[in-house]
Amino acid sequence: MIESKPDPFLRDQAELPLDKRLFTRDALVFKNLASSVVSLRSDKTPHGLDFTFNGFPFLGIWAAPNADFVCIEPWCGIADPVDTDQQLKSKEGINRLGPGETFERSWSIALY
Numbered sequence: 001m002i003e004s005k006p007d008p009f010l011r012d013q014a015e016l017p018l019d020k021r022l023f024t025r026d027a028l029v030f031k032n033l034a035s036s037v038v039s040l041r042s043d044k045t046p047h048g049l050d051f052t053f054n055g056f057p058f059l060g061i062w063a064a065p066n067a068d069f070v071c072i073e074p075w076c077g078i079a080d081p082v083d084t085d086q087q088l089k090s091k092e093g094i095n096r097l098g099p100g101e102t103f104e105r106s107w108s109i110a111l112y
Contacts, residue, residue, distance in 0.1 A: 009028070009030075010030075016061075018070055020063065020065075020066055020067070022063075023061075023062050023063045023065075024065070026062070027060045027061065027062030028060070028061045028062065029058060029059070029060050029075075029078055030058065030059045030060075030061070031057060031058050031059075031078075032057075033059060036052060036053050036054045036055075036056070037050055037051065037052050037053075038050075038051045038053070038059065038072055039051070040070070040072070046112075047111070047112060048111075048112060049109050049110065049111050049112070050109070050110045050112075051072050051107065051108075051109050052107060052108045052109075052110070053074035053107040054107075055105050055106075056074035056075060056076055056105060056107070057075075057076065057093060058074070058075040058076070058077070058078050058093060059072070059073070059074055059075065060072075060073040060074075060075050060078075061073075074105070074107050075093070076093060076095060076103075076105060077091070077092070077093035077094060077095065078092060078093050
């Protein structure tokens with residue numbers, strides 16, 4: 001569920017400690033991020049990944065209940081907020097293309 005008023009999250013923080021309880025309500029949806037790179041690291045190993053998502057205005061991070069994984073997804077649009085007017089033209093993140101126009105985005109992962 002997308003709240004109509006964003007809940008401030010990660011105020012002046014650059015790290016998000018992962019915990020299974022973090023996703024009990026649903027996915028975390030970020031917009032207006034200062035960076036287009038997310039790193040997934042552990043204090044138990046030197047291995048990790050850098051996920052680059054230039055051109056995506058939203059980033060979703062989620063996991064299934066009690067899962068041993070996390071999903072990092074760049075999004076160009078998001079679900080309607082709880083107080084939506086149900087009009088496609090006012091949907092946040094909607095992309096409009098004219099006849100013959102194309103829309104492309106790509107992301108990359110660097111493993112180390």
